Amino acid sequence: MSMQLELKNTDLRTGDKLKIKGEILHDAERFQIDLGVDSDDLALHFNPRFHDDADGAVLVCNSKIDGCWGDEKREIDNPLQRGSDVKIELKLSGDVFEVELPDGKEVQFPNRVGMDVITYVRVMGDFKLTSFKIC
Template sequence: MSMELELKNVDLRAGDQLKLKGTILHDAQRFQIDLGFDADDLALHFNPRFHDDADGAVLVCNSKTAGCWGDEKRELHNPLQRGSDVKIVLKLTGDMFEVELPDGQEVQFPNRDGMDVISYIRVRGDFKLTSFKIC
C-alpha cells in the first residue's frame, strides 16, 4: 500500500536537515522525496526505483520548474533494498542537496534554481514512514 505525506508552509534553509526513517515495502517499485516550493516547483526530486526499465535498481534525482522536469541525474549504485528498514538524511547546503544513504553512500544534487527556502515537502510511494524529523 503506497503512502503520501505532504507538508506545506515549511521553512527549511541552508544548514537544515530532514531525517526520514521507514521501511521500503517488500514489493516496492519506487518511492520519492520531494523538496521545493510546491508540487510544480521542486528543487529536489529524490526517486529510488527498484525496477527501472533502463537501469534496474537506480537512484534518480531531478528538479522541476513551473511543471517542467529538468535533466535526470542517475546513480546506478542503489544500496536501498526492498523490505529493509532505512534511514535517509537530506541535507541542504545552499547550492547543493546531499542525500545520505544507509550504506554511507552520499548522493549530491545541485540546487539548480537557487531555491533558498524550502516550503514544501512530499514523501510518497512504496515506503512506510515511521519517523520524520527536521533539525
C-alpha cells in the same frame, strides 16, 4: 500500499537536515522525497527505483520548474533494498543537496534553481514512513 505525506509551509533552510526513517515495502517499485515550494516547483526530487526499465535498481534525482522536469541525474549504484528499514538524511547546503543513505553513501544534486528556503515537502510511494524530523 502506496503512501503520501505532504507538508506545506515548512521552513527548511540552508544547513538544515530532513531526517526520514521508514521501511521500503517488500514489493516496492519506487518511492520519492520531494523538496521545493509546491508540487510543480521542486528543487529536489529524490526517487529510488527498484525495477527501472533501463537500469534496474537506480537512484534518480531531478528538479521541476513550473511543472517541467529538468535532466535526470541517475546513480546506477542503488544501495537501498526492498523490505529494509532505512534512515535517509537530506541536507540543503546552499548550491547543492546532500542525500546520505543508510550505508554511508552520499548522493549530491545541484540546487539548480538556487532555492534557499524549502516550504514544501512530500514523501510518497512504496514506503512506510515511521519518523520525520527537520533539524
